[in-house]
Amino acid sequence: MNKRGIYFLIISLIFIFILLTNIVSSACTGGVNQLIMRISSTTNAHGEIYSGTAYTQEICYDDIFVTPYDIINDPTPHTCETGNTNKILGLSANTNAHAQEPSLDTYDTDICYGNLGCNVVTSGDCDIANGYKCVITLSSSTNAHLAKCGIVGSSYDNKICCKPGAVTPPPENCGNDELNDGEDCDGTKFRITKCEDLDMGLTGSLGCTSTCLYDASACVQSCSGYTSDETCNEDFFSASEFDVGTKTGNNAFCDGGECGGGTGSVSVTCKCVWIDANGCVAEWTRTDSCSSENDGTCTYFGGDTIDNCDTTGKYSISWTATWDGNLPTDLQCVEGSRDFACPTIAELPFFTTISIITSLFLISAIYFIKIFSKKGKYSKKI
Numbered sequence: 001m002n003k004r005g006i007y008f009l010i011i012s013l014i015f016i017f018i019l020l021t022n023i024v025s026s027a028c029t030g031g032v033n034q035l036i037m038r039i040s041s042t043t044n045a046h047g048e049i050y051s052g053t054a055y056t057q058e059i060c061y062d063d064i065f066v067t068p069y070d071i072i073n074d075p076t077p078h079t080c081e082t083g084n085t086n087k088i089l090g091l092s093a094n095t096n097a098h099a100q101e102p103s104l105d106t107y108d109t110d111i112c113y114g115n116l117g118c119n120v121v122t123s124g125d126c127d128i129a130n131g132y133k134c135v136i137t138l139s140s141s142t143n144a145h146l147a148k149c150g151i152v153g154s155s156y157d158n159k160i161c162c163k164p165g166a167v168t169p170p171p172e173n174c175g176n177d178e179l180n181d182g183e184d185c186d187g188t189k190f191r192i193t194k195c196e197d198l199d200m201g202l203t204g205s206l207g208c209t210s211t212c213l214y215d216a217s218a219c220v221q222s223c224s225g226y227t228s229d230e231t232c233n234e235d236f237f238s239a240s241e242f243d244v245g246t247k248t249g250n251n252a253f254c255d256g257g258e259c260g261g262g263t264g265s266v267s268v269t270c271k272c273v274w275i276d277a278n279g280c281v282a283e284w285t286r287t288d289s290c291s292s293e294n295d296g297t298c299t300y301f302g303g304d305t306i307d308n309c310d311t312t313g314k315y316s317i318s319w320t321a322t323w324d325g326n327l328p329t330d331l332q333c334v335e336g337s338r339d340f341a342c343p344t345i346a347e348l349p350f351f352t353t354i355s356i357i358t359s360l361f362l363i364s365a366i367y368f369i370k371i372f373s374k375k376g377k378y379s380k381k382i
Contacts, residue, residue: 028060030068033077036061036088036113036135040096043147043154044139048095049109050078055095057148061113064133065164069114073174075210080112087112088135089160092143100142102160107142118162126161135162174212183212195219198338202317216317216340222272222282222300229274273299286325296325298333315340 028034038055039045048055061077062068069077080087090107091097100107101120118135126132134149137156147155173180177187184191185208195202195216203222207215226232270284281301288294301320318337323330 027058028062030060030062030071033071033075034060034062034068037111039136039146039148042151043145045146046095047089047091047097047099047111047146049091049111052095059136059148064135064162069164073211074114077114078112080110084110084112086114086116086118088116088118088162089138098142099136099138099144099146101138101158104142115165116162117165118160121159121161122157126159131163131165132161133163134159136160175210184208184214186212196222202319214340216338217315219317221319223280226272226274226280229280232272232274232280275299293326294330296323296327296330296333298323298330 032050035050036059037050038048038052039057039059040048040055041057045057046055071077084102087102088111089102090100090104091109091111092099092107094109097107097109102118103120116135119132120141121127126134137147137149138144138158138160139147139156141158144158145156149155149159174183174186177189179186179189179191185206187208190206190208192198193206195204195206195218198206198214198216198219202216202219204219207218209215223232270282272280273283274280278301281299283297283299285297286295299322301322304318305315306318307315316337316339319335321333321335323333
């Protein structure tokens with residue numbers, strides 16, 4: 001073996017060692033996507049998140065429920081749903097952690113999985129007849145050590161019992177590029193395509209998540225992009241979110257026999273207005289010839305975007321609306337907030353430690369076979 005071959009072998013071995021000590025892998029039958037969490041031993045253990053590398057004892061979904069979790073329709077099963085409805089337990093840290101029951105929230109690290117719904121049984125067994133199975137046991141309700149289920153004399157009395165189906169999974173036909181029941185969008189098909197149509201005073205284009213829900217991450221508050229009164233006051237924005245716009249004829253305020261059987265006209269001007277305290281804001285003003293009591297101005301102020309993607313898998317957009325008109329309130333001028341699913345990145349179970357190491361060995365084998373075959377040819381010539 002020449003020096004180049006020796007160097008290549010040494011580098012390969014070093015790289016393999018690094019992979020073994022750092023890459024997240026799993027002995028779960030279905031790979032790391034079926035891994036719920038890790039613990040330091042089978043009993044009297046500390047806990048660790050699924051992507052940790054310190055502990056080797058694994059809690060696997062497919063070992064507990066036999067049928068693997070559907071990763072195709074839910075590629076990020078470790079994401080916590082809104083309200084932590086799929087929370088299994090809380091950990092005091094990402095690793096070397098104590099645990100607490102799912103109903104408590106004094107620990108910052110939540111262990112969630114898929115569409116599991118969990119409860120705590122302190123006496124007796126989980127309700128197997130109704131689909132609940134023991135996932136992990138705790139020594140107490142909080143500040144607890146952990147143990148695997150079903151170990152005589154070692155499992156703890158506080159059982160975390162979970163059942164699949166507590167959180168609604170993606171619609172059955174999500175991913176077929178057709179709009180079906182329960183879907184906001186699917187591939188290139190959308191029920192609405194513009195942020196304006198969300199009735200939130202937003203502008204921009206909607207995207208679609210892998211679970212067939214709207215992705216509003218590209219939406220921005222109407223008129224929010226202007227930094228001076230000169231540029232702000234020159235722009236007019238779309239009013240489609242209010243379903244009014246500048247139009248004439250029958251409308252929501254000109255029916256029921258008013259104005260001669262529902263005829264008349266309404267004019268709505270939508271524009272950007274500079275307010276010193278708020279900057280550039282969206283505003284629409286309505287003038288109704290049917291009834292002047294409907295006249296008034298609605299101003300939309302940009303709200304907050306709260307990112308909970310790492311904990312609940314959702315982010316929320318809020319907005320504020322103020323009404324100045326003849327009537328005390330206007331149903332089309334309302335404030336509020338709305339949750340959206342975070343864009344997902346599918347985990348790739350193929351790229352585990354074992355598959356990468358196997359690939360490296362195959363590459364090394366091919367390399368050395370090529371070297372030795374050349375040497376054989378060279379010897380024959382001599």
